[in-house]
Amino acid sequence: MGQKQNTSFPQLRVVLKLCLIFCCLMLIACQVLADSDVDSKGIYQTRTVHSPDGIGKFYMGREIAKVMGHTEALWLERPSREAEEQPIKLVNALNLKPSDVVADIGAGTGYLSFRIAQQVLLGKVLAVDIQPEMLDMINFMKKENGITNVEPILGTVTDPNLPLDSVDLAIMVDAYHEFSHPYEVMQGIVSSLKPSGRVVLVEYRGENPFIPIKALHKMTQKQVRKEMSAVGLQWIETKSFLPSQHLMVFEKIN
Numbered sequence: 001m002g003q004k005q006n007t008s009f010p011q012l013r014v015v016l017k018l019c020l021i022f023c024c025l026m027l028i029a030c031q032v033l034a035d036s037d038v039d040s041k042g043i044y045q046t047r048t049v050h051s052p053d054g055i056g057k058f059y060m061g062r063e064i065a066k067v068m069g070h071t072e073a074l075w076l077e078r079p080s081r082e083a084e085e086q087p088i089k090l091v092n093a094l095n096l097k098p099s100d101v102v103a104d105i106g107a108g109t110g111y112l113s114f115r116i117a118q119q120v121l122l123g124k125v126l127a128v129d130i131q132p133e134m135l136d137m138i139n140f141m142k143k144e145n146g147i148t149n150v151e152p153i154l155g156t157v158t159d160p161n162l163p164l165d166s167v168d169l170a171i172m173v174d175a176y177h178e179f180s181h182p183y184e185v186m187q188g189i190v191s192s193l194k195p196s197g198r199v200v201l202v203e204y205r206g207e208n209p210f211i212p213i214k215a216l217h218k219m220t221q222k223q224v225r226k227e228m229s230a231v232g233l234q235w236i237e238t239k240s241f242l243p244s245q246h247l248m249v250f251e252k253i254n
């Protein structure tokens with residue numbers, strides 16, 4: 001009898017411990033679920049438990065990153081960016097025509113807008129941003145360099161304020177992942193496209209854990225394709241020649 005008790009007690013203790021761990025995990029899961037909320041249209045979910053780099057708002061399973069403030073504008077103009085992102089190669093790969101109208105959404109200081117403008121001398125670049133301070137910097141650079149084919153546009157978090165049916169190519173470089181209302185902004189972009197218009201997304205490769213960029217500032221191809229398809233864009237191709245970014249091309253399903 002004494003022997004029996006000696007062998008069953010440790011087993012009972014293990015079972016009790018496992019039960020306790022299971023209960024704790026269930027409590028944590030309930031807490032996470034209780035802390036999440038879906039908006040009235042069912043597009044976005046908010047969670048109180050989230051990444052410090054994000055805004056606690058989720059779209060199609062992805063947490064949206066915090067917006068990069070205009071006080072960090074110098075980071076966008078860092079000299080090492082030429083080697084890190086190879087913007088000239090990027091622009092050349094867009095196969096632009098001189099008369100094209102290009103919308104650069106989330107233009108920041110216009111780092112890409114001004115490089116694209118050199119390729120569309122008979123057309124123009126609509127440089128959209130939600131921070132007026134970024135547009136001030138674009139206007140300063142325009143004046144400083146006598147550039148006439150870059151047009152700054154103040155967008156809102158839900159509307160890029162682009163003219164309808166007028167854009168040949170809409171491009172977002174290192175920007176889409178921080179749009180707080182990606183579904184609404186993309187709808188605005190799709191309406192601005194000409195029937196043959198294209199959308200290009202350039203994002204750091206989320207599939208590669210060795211790229212030294214915060215997780216919420218990278219995107220996987222799978223996620224980008226899912227989010228573009230939600231607004232009626234079909235994937236055409238992914239160009240992988242850039243050191244750390246995907247260049248993904250989409251067009252409207254007409």
Ligand SMILES: C[S@@+](CC[C@H](N)C(=O)[O-])C[C@H]1O[C@@H](n2cnc3c(N)ncnc32)[C@H](O)[C@@H]1O
Binds near residue numbers: 158
């Ligand atoms: C990381 S910066 C990239 C700027 C630029 N594309 C570049 O590569 O240098 C992202 C920019 O997107 C802008 N942005 C964030 N949400 C936006 C939105 N909903 N519509 C337009 N721009 C937005 C921010 O204000 C910021 O200037």
